[in-house]
Amino acid sequence: MxxxxxxxxxxxxxxxxxxxxxxxxxxxxxxxxxxxxxxxxxAIEKAIKERAEHPVYGYTIVPDELFESYIGWWDRRYGLEMSREEMTYAIGVMPSISSMIRCLTDENDEILIQSPVYHVFYYVIEDNNRKVLENELIYENDEYKIDFDDLDEKLSKVKMMILCNPHNPIGKIWSENDLNRIGELCKKHDVILISDEIHCDLTDPGVMYNPFKPDDNVIRCLSPSKSFNIAGFQSSIVQSTNAELLEKIKTQMHIDNSDSCNVFATSAVMAAYNESxxxxxxxxxxxxxxxxxxxxxxxxxxxxxxxxxxxxxxxxxxxxxxxxxxxxxxxxxxxxxxxxxxxxxxxxxxxxxxxxxxxxxxxxxxxxxxxxxxxxxxxxxxxxxxxx
Structure with a gap:
C-alpha cells in the first residue's frame, strides 16, 4: 500500500x-x-464530537448551509449548477424513492428498472403495490450495455423509470451518450426518470461520473452516505428543476414523515462536502x-x-x-x-x-x-x- x-x-x-x-x-x-x-x-469525526458535546439532542431543522454544501460540491467537482429551490431534504434515497412512487404513480402501475440492479429497487416497487418491468442489460464479451430497442418498447408501458448511475452492482458509469438516449426515450414516452446517483463519487482515480442532465421529467437522488460511509446519519436530497414535480414530492415525503433531520446529520454532511x-x-x-x-x-x-x-x-x-x-x-x-x-x-x-x-x-x-x-x-x- x-x-x-x-x-x-x-x-x-x-x-x-x-x-x-x-x-x-x-x-x-x-x-x-x-x-x-x-x-x-x-473532519466528520470532529464535527460529530463537537455537536455531541452540546448536551441537548432535540428536533433539528435543515439549514441552508447544508444545501449550499451540495451546491458547492456538484459545481466544484462536476460543473453542474444547482439552486436551493431545486432541492428538498430526505432521510435517505430509498425512502424518497418510495415516496415518489406513491405520489407520481398509481397502484398496479409498472415501473421500469435495468437488471441486474440494486435489489431494494424491487422491494420498494413491489411493497408499494406496483409492478417491476425489467429492461435487462445485455451481457456479452464480459461487459454490459443497454438494450435500447427493448428500453424504447417498454418505456411506452410505464410512467416511471428508476436509473442507477453509476450502476450497482456492475460498477458501470453510463456514458453521456447512453444518458442522452435514455433521456430522449423518457421524454418521447412522457416517463418520469428517477436517477439514483448515490455512488457517483466512488470512481477510479481520474475518472468522473456523468450526472444526468436536468430536465422537466428528471429527478436526481443525491447523498454523501456512500462516499463518506455515513449512511447511519440518514441524510439525502432530492433535486429537480421541475418545481411542480418537486412540490408533489415534498408533500408526499411530509405525509410519509421522511423529511425530518437527524440531529447529527447536518454536521456530518457539511463536514463531508466542505472539508473531506x-x-x-x-x-x-x-x-x-x-x-x-x-x-x-x-x-x-x-x-x-x-x-x-x-x-x-x-x-x-x-x-x-x-x-x-x-x-x-x-x-x-x-x-x-x-x-x-x-x-x-x-x-x-x-x-x-x-x-x-x-x-x-x-x-x-x-x-x-x-x-x-x-x-x-x-x-x-x-x-x-x-x-x-
Missing part, C-alpha cells in the same frame, strides 16, 4: 456496535452490504489498489471466477458462471464453509444468478483474507478440481 495521510489500514472491530454488516448475521467476514470498514474522515475532499481522493486510490489486488488474485489463483471490469463503486461483480452453481447456493456455501458472506447475484435479478457481489471497501488485510476464503470455499465445494 502506498503512503497515505489518512488511516485505511487499521482493522476496526465493529462487532457489538449493532452493526448491520457485522452483527446481524454474525459471519466471520461479511463482504456484502455496501458499507465501508474504514475510519471516517477526520482530500480524504475522498485518497480513498479512491485505496479502492483502486484493492480492485487490482482482486484482479491479480483471481487471474493467478482462481481463474475460473472472472472479475467484470468496472470504473465506479467499491462493489465488484464476479462472474461465477463456470462453477455451474446457482448464486444463492454458492453464497450460502461460502458462509457455512468459510464464514465469508458475499451477495448472491440472484438478489439483483434473475439475470444475475451467475454472479456474486464482493465489497472491497476494507483494509487490505481483510480483503486478502476474504480472497483466501473465496478460493478455499470454491475448492471445498469440489467444483473446480478439473479446471486448475
Amino acid at each position: 502506498k503512503n497515505t495521510k489518512y488511516d485505511f489500514e487499521s482493522v476496526i472491530d465493529r462487532k457489538g456496535t449493532n452493526c448491520l454488516k457485522w452483527d446481524f448475521f454474525d459471519d466471520d467476514l461479511p463482504m456484502w452490504v455496501a458499507d465501508m470498514d474504514f475510519k471516517v474522515a477526520p 475532499e482530500e480524504w475522498l481522493e485518497e480513498l479512491k486510490e485505496i479502492l483502486y489498489e484493492n480492485k487490482q489486488i482482486v484482479k491479480e488474485y483471481l487471474a493467478s489463483e482462481l481463474p475460473i471466477v472472472k472479475l467484470i471490469d468496472c470504473d465506479a463503486t467499491y462493489l465488484l461483480w464476479l462472474d461465477c458462471s463456470a462453477l455451474e452453481v446457482p448464486s444463492k447456493i454458492l453464497s450460502e456455501f461460502l458462509r457455512t464453509n468459510q464464514g465469508l458472506f458475499l451477495s448472491a447475484g440472484i438478489d439483483f435479478g434473475q439475470n444475475g444468478d451467475d454472479f456474486l457481489r464482493l465489497n472491497i471497501a476494507c483494509p487490505q488485510k481483510l480483503l486478502k483474507e476474504g480472497l483466501g476464503k473465496l478460493k478455499a470455499g470454491v475448492t471445498a465445494l469440489n467444483i473446480i478440481n478439473n479446471h486448475f
Whole structure:
C-alpha cells in the first residue's frame, strides 16, 4: 500500500456496535452490504464530537448551509449548477424513492428498472403495490450495455423509470451518450426518470461520473452516505428543476414523515462536502489498489471466477458462471464453509444468478483474507478440481 495521510489500514472491530454488516448475521467476514470498514474522515469525526458535546439532542431543522454544501460540491467537482429551490431534504434515497412512487404513480402501475440492479429497487416497487418491468442489460464479451430497442418498447408501458448511475452492482458509469438516449426515450414516452446517483463519487482515480442532465421529467437522488460511509446519519436530497414535480414530492415525503433531520446529520454532511475532499481522493486510490489486488488474485489463483471490469463503486461483480452453481447456493456455501458472506447475484435479478457481489471497501488485510476464503470455499465445494 502506498503512503497515505489518512488511516485505511487499521482493522476496526465493529462487532457489538449493532452493526448491520457485522452483527446481524454474525459471519466471520461479511463482504456484502455496501458499507465501508474504514475510519471516517477526520473532519466528520470532529464535527460529530463537537455537536455531541452540546448536551441537548432535540428536533433539528435543515439549514441552508447544508444545501449550499451540495451546491458547492456538484459545481466544484462536476460543473453542474444547482439552486436551493431545486432541492428538498430526505432521510435517505430509498425512502424518497418510495415516496415518489406513491405520489407520481398509481397502484398496479409498472415501473421500469435495468437488471441486474440494486435489489431494494424491487422491494420498494413491489411493497408499494406496483409492478417491476425489467429492461435487462445485455451481457456479452464480459461487459454490459443497454438494450435500447427493448428500453424504447417498454418505456411506452410505464410512467416511471428508476436509473442507477453509476450502476450497482456492475460498477458501470453510463456514458453521456447512453444518458442522452435514455433521456430522449423518457421524454418521447412522457416517463418520469428517477436517477439514483448515490455512488457517483466512488470512481477510479481520474475518472468522473456523468450526472444526468436536468430536465422537466428528471429527478436526481443525491447523498454523501456512500462516499463518506455515513449512511447511519440518514441524510439525502432530492433535486429537480421541475418545481411542480418537486412540490408533489415534498408533500408526499411530509405525509410519509421522511423529511425530518437527524440531529447529527447536518454536521456530518457539511463536514463531508466542505472539508473531506482530500480524504475522498485518497480513498479512491485505496479502492483502486484493492480492485487490482482482486484482479491479480483471481487471474493467478482462481481463474475460473472472472472479475467484470468496472470504473465506479467499491462493489465488484464476479462472474461465477463456470462453477455451474446457482448464486444463492454458492453464497450460502461460502458462509457455512468459510464464514465469508458475499451477495448472491440472484438478489439483483434473475439475470444475475451467475454472479456474486464482493465489497472491497476494507483494509487490505481483510480483503486478502476474504480472497483466501473465496478460493478455499470454491475448492471445498469440489467444483473446480478439473479446471486448475
